[in-house]
Amino acid sequence: MFLKLAKYFEDKTPNESNKIEDLINLLNEDINNNYQKAINISQEKSDRGAQRVCSWGEKATKIINSLLSRYEAEGEKLFEENEIWLCTICGFIFIGKTAPALCPICKVQSDKFIKVDGRVKLS
Numbered sequence: 001m002f003l004k005l006a007k008y009f010e011d012k013t014p015n016e017s018n019k020i021e022d023l024i025n026l027l028n029e030d031i032n033n034n035y036q037k038a039i040n041i042s043q044e045k046s047d048r049g050a051q052r053v054c055s056w057g058e059k060a061t062k063i064i065n066s067l068l069s070r071y072e073a074e075g076e077k078l079f080e081e082n083e084i085w086l087c088t089i090c091g092f093i094f095i096g097k098t099a100p101a102l103c104p105i106c107k108v109q110s111d112k113f114i115k116v117d118g119r120v121k122l123s
């Protein structure tokens with residue numbers, strides 16, 4: 001099943017783009033369409049785990065979308081004296097000097113955050 005899922009998402013994944021508008025469009029499609037479809041299916045199946053993942057993912061996606069809008073407005077200044085932190089449990093992204101003590105989405109502690117290095121510059 002995991003191999004089938006991996007192949008499905010590989011086939012659905014568009015070619016990599018470094019353009020902000022392409023990323024924002026993909027995020028908006030998830031926020032406006034795809035999460036609701038996934039939530040509906042998880043509710044039909046009474047799958048509480050899937051419902052939780054959809055809820056976390058939708059929140060993290062909205063926050064990432066907001067960060068991209070800030071990046072569009074502020075550019076590299078957004079990252080001055082800050083690092084990018086990723087919650088490895090839910091995908092929440094935080095910009096700051098240190099990881100947050102507690103993830104605002106999934107509530108794990110800071111040891112579940114990793115610092116993102118070597119990011120690609122967006123255009």
Ligand SMILES: [Fe+2]
Nearest residue numbers: 087090103106
């Ligand atoms: Fe999290």
